Every structure is written in structure tokens, then in C-alpha cells.
Amino acid sequence: MAALKIRVNPDPVLRGKAKRVTSIDRSVQRLIDNMIETLQTASGVGLAANQVGIPLRIIVIQVPDEDALVFINPEIVEKKGERLVMEGCLSIPGYHAEIKRAESVKIKAKNREGKLIRKKAQDLLSQALEHEIDHLNGVLYIDYLDSEDQLLKVDPEK
Numbered sequence: 001m002a003a004l005k006i007r008v009n010p011d012p013v014l015r016g017k018a019k020r021v022t023s024i025d026r027s028v029q030r031l032i033d034n035m036i037e038t039l040q041t042a043s044g045v046g047l048a049a050n051q052v053g054i055p056l057r058i059i060v061i062q063v064p065d066e067d068a069l070v071f072i073n074p075e076i077v078e079k080k081g082e083r084l085v086m087e088g089c090l091s092i093p094g095y096h097a098e099i100k101r102a103e104s105v106k107i108k109a110k111n112r113e114g115k116l117i118r119k120k121a122q123d124l125l126s127q128a129l130e131h132e133i134d135h136l137n138g139v140l141y142i143d144y145l146d147s148e149d150q151l152l153k154v155d156p157e158k
């Protein structure tokens, strides 16, 4: 496994719509392994394939004290509620901002074995699923801000 270079805004690959995965072959398995390593090396919560320059609909998410989760061709099928959350992104280093996200989401996706999975998520996992699926559609969390003034610098001590 190898950690990959994370693309940083305004890299155009972050603004494209990622393509559906049609075959979960060896190259896709290798990409998933490398994405997990990249996410863990960066101490992030989630990573979309286009953040490492590969425009495919694959995301990996690892919330604290849990194993890494892999979602291929993920789709949100239901969103419930609304809440304010602090959000950052590995492709927008050094900043975070408060935005609105759902309280819970239901998604469907394939796992890395190609099996269809459905999952209901809350809290950080729900937020991460929305954030990473946005990436696959070329959307960044800063798109939800009314003004760049709402973007806050992260305290490097934390």
C-alpha cells in the first residue's frame, strides 16, 4: 500500500463529476487500499477517489475507534433533519467552517466485494457520507458558505 498525493482546491479534478465503477477489479482494490492508507496517513475522516486524482465513485470513511468503511457508487436515498456542524476537508487544508448537514442519512452503495449494502448513519458518519458523496459530484463544503469570511483558520495547536 502507498499513501497517495491529496489534490488541493482549486485542482479541477475536485470539480468534476466522478464516474460509476462498473467492475471492482484488482486496480480498484489497489486504489481502495491506497485510499485507506492515504486517509490514515492524513488523519482524516473521509476521502473520495477524486481527491487523489481518480474520478471514480469510491469513498472511504473512518470515524474514530472504528474500522475503515468503503462505499462504491454510493447514493443518498434519504436525508432527515438538519443541524449545524463544523466541517473541514483534506483538500482545503488549514480551514474549517460551520455548515448545515442532515441529522441522519440513509445510503445505498456496493462494498468492495460488490455486494449491495444499505446503511443508516447518524452523527459524524452521516456528515462524512454527505461530505464525501458531495465530492463525487464536484461539490465542496465551501460551496455552502454565503461568504469566504465564514471560513475559519484551524488552530494548529489543536
Ligand SMILES: [Zn+2]
Residues within 6 Å of the ligand: 088, 089, 090, 091, 131, 135
Ligand atoms: Zn473533503
